[in-house]
Structures are given as C-alpha cells and as structure tokens.
Amino acid sequence: MCRLLGYLGSAIQLDNLLYKPDHSLIAQSYQPREMTAGLLNADGFGVGWYHPQKDENPYVYKNILPIWSDVNLPHLSRYVESSCVLAYVRSATPPLAVDLSNCQPFTHENLLFIHNGFIHNFRQTLYRPIRNLLDDYAYQLITGTTDSEHIFALVISELRKSPNLSLEKALINALTQLTQLAKSHHVYFSANIIISNGKQLVASRYSNRAPTPTLYWLQDDLLYPDAVIIASEPLFEGNWKNCRERTVISVSHQLTSQIPTIKIFEI
Template identity: 65%
Template sequence: MCRLMGYLGLPVQVDRLLTKPEHSLVVQSYQPREMTAGLLNADGFGIGWYHPQQTVEPFTYKNTLPIWSDVNLASLSRYIESGCVLANVRSATPGQPIDLSNCQPFQRGLILGVHNGYIENFRQTLYRPIRERLSDAAYQSIGGGTDSEHIFALLTDTLDANPTLSLADALHKTLTTLSHLGQQYQTGFSANLVISDGQQLVASRCANRSTTPSLYWLRDDPLFPQAVLIASEPLFAGNWIACPEHSLLTVSHDLDIQSHPI
C-alpha cells in the first residue's frame, strides 16, 4: 500500500504540504498509522503540481529513493508554489521493480493521478484484460508495469474516447470497468485514487473484497484557509472527515465538495 495526498486551493509552498505537517508524507513513509498491508513506503515517491498562473501541462518530480533520503526535496519544495498538488510515497508490490517509471504521480496531458491500492495477482489476472481494452495511444503511454499505471491508463483512455465526459464520470466509469473485470476474473482490488486536471480534484475510496484503505478530506483549516486537502491519513490534527467506503469525492475549482456512492 502507498500513501497519497492531494491539495487544491490558494497557492502555497509545497514544503508546507510535504514536509512540515507533523504527520507529513515523509513521516507516513516510515511510520504510517493506517496501512492495511506493508510496513513502510520506502520504494520511491513523487510529487506533481500545476503552474499557479498558466494553463500548461503539470510538472512532476520523482525519485526511487525513500522520500526521507532525497537531499534535494527540502530545497525544491520550498521553491515550488502551487494551488494544486498531488503526491505519493510508494510501497511496491513484491516483484515489481523499483524504478522511475513505476513512481507516481502518473501524467498524461493535463491529467495527473495517484493511486493507493492494488489489483490482486495483477500480472496473472487483469494485466492482459486491461491492456486489451486500451486504445493504441493509451497502451503506448504506459511506461512501467504497475497495476496503478494501468488503472490510470483506463481513466485517460475513457476521457479520450468521451471528450465531453467529466473527470468524475470518467473515474466512475473506470471503477465500474475495474469492478466488472474483478468479478469476471474473480480478482480482488482496492482503488483509492486522486485525479486532477489542475482545476479540480476527484477522489475515490473503493475496494471489492478487502478492507478499503483509509482516505480523508479537510476543508478551510486555519493552516490552509480556502483550500481542500485529501490524504490517506490526516497530516495534522484537525477536522478531517473520513470518506465513506465505496464513494466518489469531487472538489470543484471553487472548493465545493460533493460525495457520491459508487
């Protein structure tokens, strides 16, 4: 299991999100509180962010080192300022290589995505069925071998095939496809995702068998006024609200929050 975080609101220095909170992703990488599998998130990390003034493709920074070992992160995260940030610390599935192509967030065009979860026995179960459903462009966009990136490819392919579809509807459609495949191939999965296009956040808390991984959101905290945070575990003491199991959470550009069952 990984740990993830999403932020939408007033532009802030990224270190306020990544390293300064008392239970930041750095701390969650070596001392998570609510992981349902694994002990550490030491198999790399990544952050993605959008330019605060320009509509351009998002930027990413990734490393295969544990997040606590990256000597560049402190300086980099003090320098970057953004109003939309996604981040992930990775706990690799046994057998999956630790390389940059398997580090999140994944990016295609304006879309960024992070995933916490798994597909059970992915290479033996849904690897080929997912790939067979992808267009050539989506298929060729996959650079690594993780279940997470294949779920992201399903999502972006859904958006490409349905240009008028909202990000929330595309994620719902992706999870429906994943659920049908899981049932067909009798495979368990969990899919906590946070997706963004720079103007909104869409998140899911979803699983078909095991305990659903934790996911929380927080709005307009005194530390982050006019902002929404989504995280696998609360980053600091505050009025964090647990997302219901099997739900979809949407955060619009004006920070309106809606929760819907999946």
Template identity: 60%
Template sequence: MCRLMGYLGPSISLDRLLDKPEHSLIVQSYQPREMTAGLLNADGFGVGWYHSQQETPPFTYKNILPIWNDPNLSSLSRYIESGCVLANVRSATPGLGVDVSNCQPFQQDRILFMHNGFIKNFRQTLRKAICDRLDDTSHQVIQGTTDSEHIFALLLHYWYQAPEKPLEEALHQTLTTLSELAESQQLEFSANILISNGKRLIASRFASHSPNPSLHWLRDDPTLPDAVIVASEPLFAGDWTTCPESSILTVEDDLDIQIRPI
C-alpha cells in the same frame, strides 16, 4: 499500500504540505498509521504540481529513493509554490519493480493520476484483460509495469471517448470495469485514486472488500484557509472527514465538495 495527498487552494510552498505537518508524507513513509498492507513506504515517491499563473502541463519530480533520503526535495519544496499539488510515497506491490517509470504521479496532458491499492497477481490476471480494452493512444501511455499505470491508461481510454464529460465519469467507468474483471476471476483489488486537471480534485475510495483503504478530506482549516486537502491519513490534527467507502469525491474549483456512491 502507498500513501497519497492532494491539495487545492491558494498557492503555497510545497514544504507546507510535504515536510512541515507533524504527520507529513515524510513521516508516513516510515511511520504510517492506517496502512492495511505493508509496513513502510520506502520504494520511492513523487510530487506533481501545476503552475500558479500559466496554463501549462503539470510538473513532476520523482525518485526511487525513500522520500526521507532525497537530498534535493527540501530545497525544491521550499522554492516551488502551487495551488494544486499531488504527492505520494510508494510501497511497491511485490513483483512490480522499483523504477522511476513506476513512480507516481503519472501524467498525460494536464491530467495527474495517483493510485493507492493493488490488483492481486496483476501480471498473471488482469494485465492482459485491461490492455485488450485500450485504444492505441491510451495503450502508448504505459511506460512502466504497475497495475496503477494500467488503471490510469484505462481511465484515459474512457475519458478520450467523451472528453466533454467530467473526469469523474471516466473514473466511475474505470472502477466499474475493474470490478467486473476482478469478479470474473474472483480477485481482490483496491483502488483509492486521486486525479486532477489543475482546477479540480477527484478521488475514489473503493475496493472489492471491506475495509477499503483509508481516505480523508479537510476543508478550510485555520492553518490552510480556503483550501481542501485529500489524504490517505490526516497530516495534522484538525476537523478531518473520512470519505465513505465505495464513493467518488469531487472538489470543484470553488472548493464545493460532492460525494457520490459507486
């Protein structure tokens, strides 16, 4: 069960999100507080960010090392600044390899995607069912073996069908499809998802069972004014709000927050 974090606001150095908070993702990698499965997040990590001044595809940095063992992250995170950042630490689902191709965030065009959760016995159950629903363009996005990347491909499939609609519509369709497929095979799954196009953050807190994996958000904290953070666990003491179960949270570019039930 991974831990994830998204930031939208004024451009800041990455270390203010990844390293400096007392319960940063680095700490959550070895001492998580709200995980419902697993003990550590030591199977790699990834960071994605958008250029603060140019309309370019996002950048990513990934490694299969535990985040606390990466020798380059500290220097990079002090140097890089961005107003939209997604990051995660990974706890690999058993049977899904520890490989860079399986590290998140996944990226296509200007979209970054992260998934915290699992599909039970994915390779034996829903992998083929998901692939059968994908158009060729979406299917070619898949480079690794994880349930997470297949969910990303399914989201892209729905988004490509109606790119004029907001991403949360494609996310809603994706979660509905997963629910139907899982119910048909009486499977457990969970899908806390965080996506961005550099201008907005969209997140889901969703699972086939309760309690759903944890998800919280914080807006306009005194230490990070005019910004929103969405995270699996609070990064520091503050006025964090728990996202309702079975819901989609949208953070607009003006930081307006909308929550809709699934």
C-alpha cells in the same frame, strides 16, 4: 500500500504540505499509522504540481529513493508554490520493480494521477484483460509494469471516448469496468485514487471487497484556509472527515467562493 496527498486551494509552498505537518507525508513514509499492508513507504516518491501562469500541464519531481533520503526535495519544496498539488510515497507490491517508470504521479497532458491499492496477482489476472479494454492510444502510453498505470490508462481511454466526459465520470466508469473484470476473474482489488487537471481534484475510496484502504478529507482548516486536502492519513489534528467506502469525491473551485466545493458520488 502507498500514501497519497492531494491539495486544492490558495497557493502554498510545497514544504507546508510535505514537511511541516506533524504527521506529514515524510513521516508517513517511515511511520504510517493506518496501512493495512506493509510497514514502510520506502520504494520511491513523487510530487506533481501546477503553475497555470506558465503551462496548463503539470510539473513532476520523482525519485526511487525513500523520500527522507532525497537531499534536493527540501530545497525544491521551499521554492515551489502551487494551488494544486499531488504527492505520493510508494510501498511497491512484489514483484514490481522499483524504477522511475513505475513511480507516481503518472502524467498525461494536463492530468496527474496517483493510486494507493493493488490488483491481486495483477500480472496473472487482470493485466491482459485491462489492456484489451484500452484503445491503441491509451495502450501505447503505458511505459511501466504497475497496475496503477494500467488503471490510469483506463481513465484516459474513457476520456477519449467522449471529450465532454467529466473527470469524475471517467474515473467512475474505469472503476466500474475494473469491478466487472475482477468479478469475472475472482480477483480482489483496491483503488484509492486522486486525479487532477489542475483545476479539480477527483478522488476515490474503493475496493471490490473489504478491507478498503483509508482516505480522509479536510476543508477550510485554520492552518489551510480556502483549501481542501485529501490524504491517506490525517496530516495533523483537525476536522478530518473519513471518506465513505465506494465513493468518488470531486473538489473544484466555484466562481462565487474562494473555498473549493465538494461533491460526493456513490458507485
């Protein structure tokens, strides 16, 4: 299991998300409180952010080192400011390799994608069935070996079928397809996901049977006003809400309010 973090709101220095909270993503890498599998998240990490004044496509920094071992990240995170951030620490599912091609966030054009969960015995079960659902374009985007990247390819394939499809609907469609495949192959999977296009966060807390990994959200906190944070574990004491199982959450800015609004979809 991995740990996820998503932020949408006023521009903020990355270190205010990664380092300063009491139970920051750094702390969750070596002392997670709510993981259902594994003890550490030491198999790499990644941070993705948007700077829309320069480019609509995201910027990413990844490393296969544990996040606490990267000597450059503290300096980078004090320099970079963004209003939309995704971050992730990895606990690799055996026997998947620890290399950069398997390290998240995954990107495509203006999209960032992170995933906590797994498909049981992925290589022996849903590896080929998922690939059979992809169009040629999405198929060729896959460079690593993880179930996570294959799920992202499913989302991309859904978006390509209908250019006007919303991000939340594309994710719901991908999860529905996964559920059907898992049922026919008698496989357990879990898919806590955060995906963004720089203007919106869409997140899922989902599995086809219990237990479902934890996911929380927080809106307009005193420490982080005009913002929504989504995380695998609360970063600090506050009015965190538990995401309901089998739901997709959509967070976006409205023209009438500085505070991002939240919509919840049942799957």
